[in-house]
Amino acid sequence: MDMMQTAEREKTGGGAPPRSITLAIAGMTCASCARRLKKRLGSMPGVKSVVVNFARAEAFITYDPAEVATGDFTAVIRDAGFEAGVSCATIGIKGMRCASCVIKIEDALKAVPGVVGATVNTAAESARVEYLPGFTEVNKIEDAVKGAGYSTGSPPGEESEDKEQAARQREYKTLMKKFWFSIAVGIPVMVLSYPAYIGLGDVLVKGSTALRVVWALMGLATLPVLFWAGNQFFIGAWNSFKHRSADMHTLIAIGTSSAWIYSTVAVLFPWIFPRPELADVFYDVTAVVTGLVVLGMALELRARSRTNEAIKKLMSLQARTARVIRDGVESDIPVEEVLVGDTIIVRPGEKVPVDGVITEGSSALDESMVTGESIPIEKADGDEVIGATINKTGSFRFKASKVGKDTLLSQIIRMVQEAQGSKAPIQRVVDQVAGYFVPAVMIIGIFAFMAWFTFGPEPQLIYAVVVFVSVLIIACPCALGLATPTSLMVGVGKGAENGILIKSGDALETAHKLNAIVLDKTGTITKGKPALTDVVVTGEVSENEVLLYAASVERGSEHPLGEAIVEGAKERGLELMEAGKFNAIPGHGVEAEVGGRRLLLGNLKLMNAKAIDLGDIESEAARLADEGKTPMYVAVDERLAGIIAVADTVKEDSRDAIKALQRLGLEVVMITGDNERTARAIAKEVGIDRIMAEVVPEDKAHQIQLLQLEGKKVAMVGDGINDAPALAQADVGMAIGTGTDVAIEASDITLVKGSLSKVATAIELSRGTMRNIKQNLFGAFIYNGLGIPVAAGLLYPLFGLLLSPIIAGAAMAFSSLTVVTNANRLRMWKPREVKR
Helix, strand or coil: CCCCCCEEEECCCCCCCCEEEEEEEECCCCHHHHHHHHHHHHCCCCEEEEEEECCCCEEEEEECCCCCCHHHHHHHHHHCCCEECCEEEEEEEECCCCHHHHHHHHHHHHCCCCEEEEEEECCCCEEEEEECCCCCCHHHHHHHHHHCCCEEECCCCHHHHHHHHHHHHHHHHHHHHHHHHHHHHHHHHHHHCCHHHHCCCCCCCCCCHHHHHHHHHHHHHHHHHHHHHCHHHHHHHHHHHHCCCCCHHHHHHHHHHHHHHHHHHHHHCHHHCCCHHHCCCCHHHHHHHHHHHHHHHHHHHHHHHHCCHHHHHHHHHCCCEEEEEECCEEEEEEHHHCCCCCEEEECCCCECCCEEEEEEECEEEECHHHHCCCCCEEECCCCEECCCCEECCCCEEEEEEECHHHCHHHHHHHHHHHHHCCCCHHHHHHHHHHHHHHHHHHHHHHHHHHHHHHHCCCCHHHHHHHHHHHHHHHCCHHHHHHHHHHHHHHHHHHHHHCCEEECCHHHHHHHCCCCEEEEEHHHHHEEEEEEEEEEEECCCCCHHHHHHHHHHHHCCCCCHHHHHHHHHHHHCCCCCCCEEEEEEECCCEEEEEECCEEEEEECHHHHHHCCCCCCCHHHHHHHHHHCCCEEEEEEECCEEEEEEEEEEEECCCHHHHHHHHHHCCCEEEEECCCCHHHHHHHHHHHCCCEEECCCCHHHHHHHHHHHHHCCCCEEEEECCHHHHHHHHHCCEEEEECCCCHHHHHHCCEEECCCCCHHHHHHHHHHHHHHHHHHHHHHHHHHHHHHHHHHHCCCCHHHHCCCCCHHHHHHHHHHHHHHHHHHHHHHHHCCCCCCCC
C-alpha cells in the first residue's frame, strides 16, 4: 500500500509535556497485526498510550520525548515486520573535513522535529535523512545543516556529477595555489629562522635590530599565508565555535595562529619576556605547516574523488540517444524522451538505450557492464534487453518497457549511491570516538604545555609553546573519519562492477562474518524450469519416435512437464504431429491417438490401470526418481515403448560455485519443498551434505532461525516470493537478480545475474573490504596513539628527541592521504575465478 501522510503534533502542558504522533503503517493484513503492533509499541519506555487503527492503517502514540525518540518507533515497527510512513532524502553537504563533523551534523539533523534518522558520509559528502513528511520538509532539514556551519549542495546523482566534479577540480586548483604560495613564503622564512646555518650568524645576532627587522618582515610575509592560504581553517573553527564544538579546523587554526601570535609578541614586545632567549619566533611553523596541511587536503581531495569511480563508470554507460519509430518514421531522440511502449531500433555496435523486450530480430548482447559476465548473451524475439548493454552482432527492434529512473541501470546507480552513503556498524563506534577526539586533543595540548612550562628544561616557555603547537597539529581526526567510508565506497562500487548490488554498510560488514549459507533449490541451484533429461526405450520403438509421440500429445499443454517434453522434441528437430481423441485422466496422465497409433503417457498408476506389462523397466524408473527426476511412462498400441524423464536441471555453474563457497569455510545447506529423495539427489549432484527437505514456504524463515540458534551467522540465497521472509530473517539475504521484485526488495545483496558464482564473489569482496577498513582504522588509531604522545614530548626524557611542529604538520597532512590511498587499493581487487 502507498505510504499515507504522516503528521506529528505537540501538545502543550506544564512541566515536560507529552507528545502525540500519528504514523502511517504499511503491511498490516489483519486485526491481529494491529494488536501485535500495539503490544510492541506499548511496551516501549516512555510510551503513555497507543491506539493502532487497522482500518485506517495508522498508529496514534502518546509519549514522553525525554524517554523515547520518534526514530525508536520506526525501528520497533520495522522489527515487528511492518513499515512506517517515512520518506528519505539525500542531501549534498559541503565543508566536512573530519569525523567530528559527522557527529555534529547528525546531531543537528536528529534535533529537527520529525527527523527519524540521519546518516552522514564524509567520503560521499552527503547525508541520508529519514523523516516524517507531514511534520518536516527537506528545506528545514537543509536549514539544520546550514545552522551547523556547513553548506548544502546537490545530492549525488547523474545530473549533479559533472558539476560536482568541476567544483572539486576548482577546489583542488585553489588548494594547490595556496600550497605553492605557502611554500614560496615558507622556504625563505624557514631559512632565515636559522641564520647561523646560512652564514649570517654574525649579522643577525640575537637581540640585534637587524634580526628584529628580518623577523618583522617574516611576520608580515606569513600574514597572508595565515589568513588566505589558511582561511578555511579559521572559517571552520569559527563555525564550530558558534556551535560550541571543535574539529580539525580548530586544531590547525589554534596551532598556527598560536605560533604566529607568540612570534609577533616576541618581535614587538621582547622586553615582556623574563629572559631574552624566550623572545624567539616560529613564523616558519605558521607558513610551512599551513602549506603542508593544505597540500594534504588537495591530495586527499583528488584521491577521494577516485573512490567514486564506480558511480561515474555506471553513469557513463547510459546511451545518450535512441532511434525510435513513431508514426512509421525513424528519428534519433534524447534517451530522456523515450516513452514506455516506443519501438526502438538497435544496430550492431550500438548501446541499448532503455529496458525492453525484443519484437523483431536477434543478436548477441554484451551485458558485462551490468551483470559482470564477459560472454555475450544470445537474444531473440520475446527476450528482455537491458539498457546500457552493447549490441554486438545483429540488428533488432524492441519495445521499451522501462525508461528513465525505472531502468535497471538507474536502479543500480540509486542502490549503489544509497549503499555508499550508509554506515557499517564499525563506523558508528568510530564516530562516537571521533566526537570526543578533538576536545581530548586540546586538553592533552594544554596539559602538555603546563607540564613543560612547569617541569621542562630551559627555556621552558619556548618548549611549552613548541609542544602545544605540535600536539594540536599532529592530531588527525580526518584519518579516523575517512577510514571506513572511503573503503565502503570503493567496495560497494567494485560490487556493482561485478554484478553485485550491496544495499548497505551493515550487509557488507555482516557478510564477512558468515559461516553458513542456505541455498533455495528451485531457481537458485537449479534453473527453476523443467527440462527433458532422459529418454529410455524398450527397443521396439526408437528414442526419437517415443519422444515424438509424447511431444505430439503434449503439444499446446501449459503444464511445465508437458512444455519440457515439447521443448526437448523441438531441440532435436522433430516435426510434431496432430493428436486426436485426446483424453486427460486426472491423477494418471493422458491418452490420445497420434499418427494412427494409440498412445498412453503418464505415471505408474496409468500403466497399471491399463494393464500395461512393464517388464524390467520399473527399476529404471526408480533409478531416475532417485536422481530427482520425474519419470513418465509411454505406451504405444497397448505395449510399453519407454520412459521419458523430466527434471528441474542444475545450473551449469552451481557445483563449482558451491565448491567455491565451501573453500571459503562456509557450511552450505540446501532448503527445498521437494521430497527427501529428490532433495538428496540434487544435493549429491552439487556436493551439498546438509539438506532441509519438505519445508513449506512459510516455514523457511523458521529453519533459518534454527540455524541462527546454533550460533551461526547465516546467509540465505533465494529468488521467489516465498523466499522473502527467509531472506529477511537471515543475517544477510541474497536475492538472485532474475527472481521476483519481492525477493530482491527483502534482500541485503542482489546478484544481478542468476548465477551462484556471484555469491562467493560477494563474500570475498566483503572480506576484502573489511580487511581494508581494519587496516585503515589500525593505521589511524596507531598514528594518533603514537603521534600525540611523541608530540607531547614523551621521547624527550629518554632520547632527548622533541618533535618539530613542521614534522608534525607533515605527518598530519599525509596521514589522511595514506588512508584514502589504501582504500583506493581496493579498486584493483579482482574476484577469484571459479574453478570448473
